Amino acid sequence: MSGFSHVASNGKxxxxxxxxxxxxxxxxxxxxxxxxxxxxxxxxxxxNHHKGDIFGTARIAGIQGAKKTPELIPLCHPLMLTKVAVELELQPEQQRVRIETRCKLDGKTGVEMEALTAASVAALTLFDMCKAVDPSMRIEGTRVLTKTGGKTGAWSHPL
Known part of the structure; x- marks a missing residue:
């Protein structure tokens, strides 16, 4: 790609x-x-968390986040998402929770921002629900893993 797609020739x-x-x-x-x-x-x-179903709440928050992406991120197109999935995996050996999100549609623009927003909102919800137990938590490693479709076709993160 030769330049930023959201910057016009006049720089705006x-x-x-x-x-x-x-x-x-x-x-x-x-x-x-x-x-x-x-x-x-x-x-x-x-x-046994006193706030209840931590993963269920984070999953719903992530789905809602994906649907609200154009309200949160300037210049994002409103999209008719056909699938949003949010999976949470406890990884006790690394003392972390892994969140993976998947967004899909038939459309004219990609869904990377929706997948990133879903992952971010799910992580923020998890943080909010657990901060009383561990206020020093960290959210890290937020990234796109793969994308398919469009003019550029398939892409995978070089992990």
Whole structure:
């Protein structure tokens, strides 16, 4: 790509015109991690957290985040998402929770921002629900893993 797609020739920010782009099936997968102490991990693992279903709440928040992306990120197109999936995996040996999100649609623009927003909002929700147990948690490693569709086709993060 030769330049930033959201910057016009005059240097001003603008929404990309996708009118002439072809409709293709597009999918993006993103991930994020929430690193936390052993006490928080143990509470989640045992299902004894006083705030209830931590993963269920974070999953719903991530889905809602993907749907609200154009309201949160300037210049993002409103998209008719056909699939949003949020999976959370407890990784006690690394003292973290891995979040993986998948967004899909048939459209004229990609869904990377929606997948990243879903992962970020799920991570923030997890943080919010566990901060009383571990205020020193970290959210890290948020990135796009893969994307398919569109003019550029398939792309995978070089991990």
């Amino acid at each position: 920010a603008n929404m990309v015109d996708v009118t002439e782009k072809s409709v293709t099936t597009r999918e993006a997968v993103a991930e994020s991690y929430v690193v936390m102490n052993a006490e928080a991990i143990a509470l989640i693992q045992a299902g």
